[in-house]
Amino acid sequence: MSVSLCSELENGELEQEEQELENSGLHFELSRRRFMQAAGVLSAGVAVGLPGMAAAQTAAATxxxxxxxxxxxxxxxxxxxxxxxxxxxxxxxxxxxxxxxxxxxxxxxxxxxxxxxxxxxxxxxxxxxxxxxxxxxxxxxxxxxxxxxxxxxxxxxxxxxxxxxxxxxxxxxxxxxxxxxxxxxxxxxxxxxxxxxxxxxxxxxxxxxxxxxxxxxxxxxxxxxxxxxxxxxxxxxx
Ligand code: FES
Ligand code: FES
The missing domain is CATH 1.10.150.120 ([2Fe-2S]-binding domain)
Structure with a gap:
């Protein structure tokens, strides 16, 4: 999910969407929502990845x-x-x-x-x-x-x-x-x-x-x- 979001960011779709929102006067409110969605996705990804990373690090370091x-x-x-x-x-x-x-x-x-x-x-x-x-x-x-x-x-x-x-x-x-x-x-x-x-x-x-x-x-x-x-x-x- 985070990968598709990154792709979306890379494709500039978000910029386009924000431009439209700015024109409609809803820029701050919806940009913040999008930001919170992105942060949630990234946090979940990091949380899921951490135990695996820690285990790999411990095994490799001993x-x-x-x-x-x-x-x-x-x-x-x-x-x-x-x-x-x-x-x-x-x-x-x-x-x-x-x-x-x-x-x-x-x-x-x-x-x-x-x-x-x-x-x-x-x-x-x-x-x-x-x-x-x-x-x-x-x-x-x-x-x-x-x-x-x-x-x-x-x-x-x-x-x-x-x-x-x-x-x-x-x-x-x-x-x-x-x-x-x-x-x-x-x-x-x-x-x-x-x-x-x-x-x-x-x-x-x-x-x-x-x-x-x-x-x-x-x-x-x-x-x-x-x-x-x-x-x-x-x-x-x-
Ligand atoms: S120099 Fe203070 S504990 Fe090593
Ligand atoms: S710190 Fe106590 S004797 Fe040196």
């Missing part, structure tokens, strides 16, 4: 994937649009990585992909296939929370320096700090290093730490203690 997370291979079946964060939290029950903004603005979802920090909310799970993914759960050598000697040095430093209050941002802060320290060790420069005039071997000053950790927001404002924790591990003085 694929098998293997993610290597914290040293273990995990076989999953995911919608190709799934973010790495949702795959970790919803499919693998690794809820240490937090969803703060889901828009790449807070850093709460930071994980390591082949040693580099990424916002997992902005990374498609399929883009991380084949990579070594490390979450906060995979940093400690031993999962015994009573034995902090088994924690990753950055985790232990956050404990020692009270680098958190509510803790929501903390997994992302710690993953980010681990990568930031590695970046500094291998000589990667930040805008702060450039301002100091150094073109190699940047020192992890507090300004460097603040700059390199600036993608991780802490709503509790635990920044001074976070800086102290990172400084302690990086082996630098303020």
């Amino acid at each position: 694929k098998a994937i293997t993610l290597k997370v914290n040293g273990q291979s995990k076989a999953l079946s995911l919608d190709t649009r799934t973010s790495l964060l949702d795959a970790l939290r919803e499919s693998l029950d690794l809820t240490g990585s937090k969803k703060g903004c889901d828009h790449g603005q807070c850093g709460a979802c930071t994980v390591l992909v082949d040693g580099r920090r990424v916002n997992s909310c902005l990374t498609l799970a399929f883009a991380a296939e084949g990579a070594e993914i490390t979450t906060i759960e995979g940093l400690a050598k031993n999962a015994d929370p009573k034995d902090i000697s088994e924690l990753h040095p950055v985790q232990a430093a956050f404990l020692e320096h009270d680098g958190y209050q509510c803790g929501y941002c903390t997994p992302g802060q710690i993953c980010s700090a681990v990568a930031a320290i590695e970046e500094q060790k291998r000589g990667a420069l930040s805008i702060v290093s450039l301002h100091t005039g150094k073109s190699e071997n940047p020192t992890m000053t507090d300004d460097e730490i603040r700059e390199r950790m600036s993608g991780n927001i802490c709503r509790c404002g635990a920044y001074p203690n976070i800086v102290a924790a990172v400084r302690a591990v990086a082996g630098a003085s303020a």
Whole structure:
């Protein structure tokens, strides 16, 4: 029915009809009726088509994937649009990585992909296939929370320096700090290093730490203690 209406529109019959109606003084009333008829037909067509479209889309979008997370291979079946964060939290029950903004603005979802920090909310799970993914759960050598000697040095430093209050941002802060320290060790420069005039071997000053950790927001404002924790591990003085 919508096809025949479109044909009618294409043939200019409607224009002709409207011209006649305008001449008769009934233009607005009947044009509106015709408009409502067309809208009704199109709406019905869309409503009938939607379930079919949704089913086809779902079937086409779900694929098998293997993610290597914290040293273990995990076989999953995911919608190709799934973010790495949702795959970790919803499919693998690794809820240490937090969803703060889901828009790449807070850093709460930071994980390591082949040693580099990424916002997992902005990374498609399929883009991380084949990579070594490390979450906060995979940093400690031993999962015994009573034995902090088994924690990753950055985790232990956050404990020692009270680098958190509510803790929501903390997994992302710690993953980010681990990568930031590695970046500094291998000589990667930040805008702060450039301002100091150094073109190699940047020192992890507090300004460097603040700059390199600036993608991780802490709503509790635990920044001074976070800086102290990172400084302690990086082996630098303020
Ligand atoms: S949840 Fe990913 S950056 Fe905020
Ligand atoms: S400790 Fe609460 S948001 Fe950072």
